[in-house]
Amino acid sequence: MPIYITLMKLTAQGVKNIKDAPKRIESGIKYLERLGGKLLAFYVTFGEYDYIGIAEAPNDEVAMRFLVGLGSAGNVKTTTLKAYSKEEFAKVIEKVP
Numbered sequence: 001m002p003i004y005i006t007l008m009k010l011t012a013q014g015v016k017n018i019k020d021a022p023k024r025i026e027s028g029i030k031y032l033e034r035l036g037g038k039l040l041a042f043y044v045t046f047g048e049y050d051y052i053g054i055a056e057a058p059n060d061e062v063a064m065r066f067l068v069g070l071g072s073a074g075n076v077k078t079t080t081l082k083a084y085s086k087e088e089f090a091k092v093i094e095k096v097p
């Protein structure tokens with residue numbers, strides 16, 4: 001399954017309701033699983049981003065559905081990167097002239 005790395009920043013609403021964050025995170029994980037995805041890792045960070053999630057999803061459409069749902073709740077803004085393993089990368093560049 002494709003892998004997605006999501007960088008998240010809390011919104012003002014997310015900060016205001018920070019005590020609910022653990023419940024929101026668990027709810028988000030369950031939502032991703034209902035869509036057929038799987039959380040591989042989740043980190044709370046400090047610096048430019050507040051959270052980093054690494055997840056698998058069956059395809060880009062499922063990933064987008066999850067991210068739009070996450071964003072529409074209003075607690076985080078996301079930036080997402082589609083990731084390739086070094087093996088997948090090696091296969092892609094085999095065809096480079």
